[in-house]
Amino acid sequence: MxxxxxxxxxxxxxxxxxxxxxxxxxxxxxxxxxxxxxxxxxxxxxxxxxxxxxxxxxxxxxxxxxxxxxxxxxxxxxxxxxxxxxxxxxxxxxxxxxxxxxxxxxxxxxxxxxxxxxxxxxxxxxxxxxxxxxxxxxxxxxxxxxxxxxxxxxxxxxxxxxxxxxxxxxxxxxxxxxxxxxxxxxxxxxxxxxxxxxxGVRGDCVLRFSVQTAQVDCHGRYGATIPGAAWRLIWALASLKGPDERVLVPGFYDRVLPTTAEDRKALHDFPFDEEGLKRSIGFSSYLTGAKGDALKERLYMEPTMSVCGLDAGNLHFKPRSIVPHEASALVTCYLVADQDPDEIYHSIRRYLDDQGFSDVKVEYTSGTRAIRxxxxxxxxxxxxxxxxxxxxxxxxxxxxxxxxxxxxxxxxxxxxxxxxxxxxxxxxxxxxxxxxxxxxxxxxxxxxxxxxxxxxxxxxxxxxx
The missing domain is CATH 3.40.630.10 (Zn peptidases)
Structure with missing residues (x-):
């Protein structure tokens, strides 16, 4: 040149x-x-x-x-x-x-x-x-x-x-x-x-969960006898992930591409500041205690499932003792190649039905596929x-x-x-x-x-x- x-x-x-x-x-x-x-x-x-x-x-x-x-x-x-x-x-x-x-x-x-x-x-x-x-x-x-x-x-x-x-x-x-x-x-x-x-560019699958257990909120004294939407949604969300942070939905990881030797070298050489991220966000340890190359592989090569927001009852005004009749949540999955957000949505829907949560609605808001x-x-x-x-x-x-x-x-x-x-x-x-x-x-x-x-x-x- x-x-x-x-x-x-x-x-x-x-x-x-x-x-x-x-x-x-x-x-x-x-x-x-x-x-x-x-x-x-x-x-x-x-x-x-x-x-x-x-x-x-x-x-x-x-x-x-x-x-x-x-x-x-x-x-x-x-x-x-x-x-x-x-x-x-x-x-x-x-x-x-x-x-x-x-x-x-x-x-x-x-x-x-x-x-x-x-x-x-x-x-x-x-x-x-x-x-x-x-x-x-x-x-x-x-x-x-x-x-x-x-x-x-x-x-x-x-x-x-x-x-x-x-x-x-x-x-x-x-x-x-x-x-x-x-x-x-x-x-x-x-x-x-x-x-x-x-x-590469990550993909995503954005879902909105909602459940209704009655027509109106009722007094908290009925909490032992009337179904509450908040608990119902919490149980449904809790069924999606295990204590080891693995998503329990069958098929969720099926399309994830294997990590190649070239990928592992790139991850090993990647200058990820583990302690700096802890300080800037303010947390003490990474999930499952991951560190080093294993942490970077989880960060870049594995999909995520996060509860981004929850809404039930009313905490924005003077607190009331109620059993809320409606609850909702926003859940986002960040995907890796070659996962398909449409498949992820349908897998979650089937899994919730199988777990007895057919009353919990799941709206597929948007989705994109990842590329590498x-x-x-x-x-x-x-x-x-x-x-x-x-x-x-x-x-x-x-x-x-x-x-x-x-x-x-x-x-x-x-x-x-x-x-x-x-x-x-x-x-x-x-x-x-x-x-x-x-x-x-x-x-x-x-x-x-x-x-x-x-x-x-x-x-x-x-x-x-």
Whole structure:
């Protein structure tokens, strides 16, 4: 690779970084939540304007969609193609008083960080890629490889339209996202300055349990004679898991892929701070006493089942001695490849029926499948070499991102497409929380990383698929 030209592009980023940050601030000032269509529209228009300035041919799919998907492409000097996935919607900002400056969309710079709802998830992840293309255009005049972008507006609300596209028009959708490899929405750089490459996306199965044992609440003196919904729900939930933390539902683990030797090496090398997590969250020991590689395998390779919330009776006003007639709970299972959320739901429903809890209703709220890219994929070498031009610390291989996402939609139509994640977030970016942020240094390095990646892959002899 022409290292002199690469340094010129890096210098361009340094010289124009203030303008790049200003653009990031501007796009973060649009409140693009699902219940704010005007903010989503403003975000789309800003992105399409930037794409046009960079020579990216942009389209909205469909033109009258609500909200539509943005798709763009730009030709490069080689026949190789990298595909980028991002999203332009954000989660609600929550109570503004919880933000240090009380203004979630102000995009304030403080302590060498930019604070704004959506800056980490996912506008920073998208714009670092656009600013890389800006530098490539300015110095090289052209792109070393073909690039495609698919940026949706429903990632935070189940990606319904993208899923519909993939199922109703699979050939067309396959053409939209076809390429040699896909770079997913984001990643992080840890507190030691090590960039992460993520090789998967978790799935999930979100369930709402409910039970009704009478028509109205009654006085607590009837507690020995009238069935209470709270106890009924507690017993049903308790039947799902054993004291060893294993889920007791038959078939729950059947589809879990075995851990390979390459996986175990990646887990062994992964720098998981066991004691740091204990301190930051405030607990004394991990479940079942797991530690070391066994703990990391449980964290990354095993599915979960968690009770996220319980509701019964009324504790929000003056306490009353009652037998509640209704109770509900939210249960989330985080899945690993190749589990199917539909199968998980039906397995739980059958199990509860078999255990005598047919009166407990289970609503299947949403679900996504997990995907994995083999950690030995040849594209890993390209990403590691590119990172070495920017970071002075080695790349960290992360088996999968911990959160769920719609990568399974892409994998369903392009089963051989390597999907990997990288980006500018940090461990305290507080994604989905208050004071969401990116470090300016991490953002600048992410721009340079994409530049090096595109240049290196354009000249590499490595065949990915």
């Amino acid at each position: 022409n290292s002199s030209q690469l340094q010129q592009m890096f210098s361009y980023v340094d010289e124009h970084f203030d303008a790049m940050v200003q653009e990031l601030k501007e796009v973060c000032r649009f409140p693009g939540t699902a219940d704010h269509p005007e903010g989503l529209r403003q975000t789309r228009e800003y992105i399409l304007k930037k794409w046009k300035a960079l020579g990216i041919e942009g389209h909205t799919l469909p033109p009258d969609g609500d909200p539509p998907i943005l798709w763009g492409q730009a030709k490069g000097d080689s026949g190789r193609t990298l595909v980028f996935y991002n999203h332009y919607d954000v989660v609600p900002e929550g109570d503004p008083s919880g933000w240090t400056n009380g203004k979630p969309y102000e995009a304030e710079i403080r302590d060498s960080r930019i604070y704004a709802r959506g800056v980490a998830d996912n506008k920073g992840g998208h714009f670092c890629r656009l600013h890389a293309i800006e530098a490539l255009r300015a110095v090289r005049g052209s792109l070393p490889v073909n690039v495609k972008f698919l940026v949706e507006g429903q990632e935070e609300t189940t990606s319904a339209y993208m899923l519909k596209m993939s199922r109703e028009q699979p050939e067309w959708f396959r053409e939209l996202i076809s390429g040699d490899a896909a770079i997913w929405e984001g990643g992080l750089v840890d507190d030691e300055g090590r960039p992460y490459i993520r090789f 890219t083999d950690v030995s994929t040849p594209f890993r070498k390209v990403m590691e070499k590119a990172a070495a031009f920017v970071y002075d610390k080695p790349v960290v291989t992360e088996i999968t991102q911990m959160g769920a996402g719609p990568a399974f939609i892409w994998r369903s139509v392009c089963p051989d497409l390597p999907i990997l994640g990288m980006g500018p977030s940090n461990p305290s970016s507080n994604t989905h929380g208050q004071d969401e942020n990116l470090k300016l240094e991490d953002y600048k390095n992410a721009v340079k990383y994409i530049i090096a990646l595109l240049c290196l892959y354009g000249e590499s002899s490595i065949e990915i698929q």
